[in-house]
Amino acid sequence: MTILKVDQIIKRFNQHVAVDHLSFQLEEGEIYGLLGPNGAGKSTTIQMIVGLLPIDQGDIWVDGHSVKNAPLRTKASLGLVPQDLALYEQISARDNVLFFGKLYGLKGKQLQEQTDEALARVGLTERQYDKPASFSGGMKRRLNIACAIAHRPRIIIMDEPTVGIDPHSRNHILESVRKLNEDGSTIIYTSHYMEEVSAISTRIGIMNEGRLIAQGTEEELRQQIGSDDKVLVEIVSVTDQQVSEAVVELKRHPSVLQVTEQGTSLELVLPHREESLQDILFILSKHSVSVRSIVREQPSLETLFLTLTGRQLRD
Numbered sequence: 001m002t003i004l005k006v007d008q009i010i011k012r013f014n015q016h017v018a019v020d021h022l023s024f025q026l027e028e029g030e031i032y033g034l035l036g037p038n039g040a041g042k043s044t045t046i047q048m049i050v051g052l053l054p055i056d057q058g059d060i061w062v063d064g065h066s067v068k069n070a071p072l073r074t075k076a077s078l079g080l081v082p083q084d085l086a087l088y089e090q091i092s093a094r095d096n097v098l099f100f101g102k103l104y105g106l107k108g109k110q111l112q113e114q115t116d117e118a119l120a121r122v123g124l125t126e127r128q129y130d131k132p133a134s135f136s137g138g139m140k141r142r143l144n145i146a147c148a149i150a151h152r153p154r155i156i157i158m159d160e161p162t163v164g165i166d167p168h169s170r171n172h173i174l175e176s177v178r179k180l181n182e183d184g185s186t187i188i189y190t191s192h193y194m195e196e197v198s199a200i201s202t203r204i205g206i207m208n209e210g211r212l213i214a215q216g217t218e219e220e221l222r223q224q225i226g227s228d229d230k231v232l233v234e235i236v237s238v239t240d241q242q243v244s245e246a247v248v249e250l251k252r253h254p255s256v257l258q259v260t261e262q263g264t265s266l267e268l269v270l271p272h273r274e275e276s277l278q279d280i281l282f283i284l285s286k287h288s289v290s291v292r293s294i295v296r297e298q299p300s301l302e303t304l305f306l307t308l309t310g311r312q313l314r315d
């Protein structure tokens, strides 16, 4: 079931088009990783989804309701974890969550119970009566998440929730994202960290200059781009002559795009997914070249990104 539909939205700041005819949709239960370099338009898109910025053209549909025409209804289904911390430092962690819960209309027993649940989810139950002013950056980020989820939104949007925090808190956040998803929330997750997006997302959208330039699972993205795999072969004690003869024959193989000798190893480039390792091992063995190890590396999300945009994710 489609839970979010972004339909041809445009946002301009003066002459500058920050979001340009952007469309994508999310099925319930997905973790959608939104990747893009600085200024690609990710935060602007998120702000339009949650109703913090007006949409110039197009519309966004949350669970069948228009953000333009039914903003109160759509807001109730959404939880935003903003890029910049939105916390009150001088009241307790619990009071922060209660405050946001009340904004979403929770009260009484339901407010107390869902606040307990949100604090537990981010591992802050023990520290709930302390003020965030005394928290580490990671704990503040976790509290930021608790504030966004106390009203049990169906869609949780996280705008770079792990920027500048320690690895322990980072893992904690990733685990809570997985758990929230398992328990039924659909998630949009933006990050500059490729490994994170790759580890956590069920589908990835790549934005550049206000547009979505590619979308799919990581494997689908690899196939769209048709990137090549690298194969590293570590060889043992053979003569240069044997290696040279093997290299000549490897270069003739139709699936081998490139061969480079580097001391005791060979680096081969093969088309992605083509199963030709058997042939490579056969050629090496024919020339009495013994293999110590063989490793096939797929192109990383980072390489894919660079291929698509010509830019590094972090400028």
Ligand SMILES: Nc1ncnc2c1ncn2[C@@H]1O[C@H](COP(=O)(O)OP(=O)(O)OP(=O)(O)O)[C@@H](O)[C@H]1O
Binding pocket: 013, 018, 036, 037, 038, 039, 040, 041, 042, 043, 044, 045
């Ligand atoms: N309030 C604003 N006024 C003018 N220009 C803006 C405003 N907000 C964003 N922009 C511009 O719109 C473009 C998209 O910015 P946005 O913050 O959405 O990108 P982003 O992909 O979220 O980048 P980052 O990863 O750095 O957060 C940028 O060129 C930015 O300078």
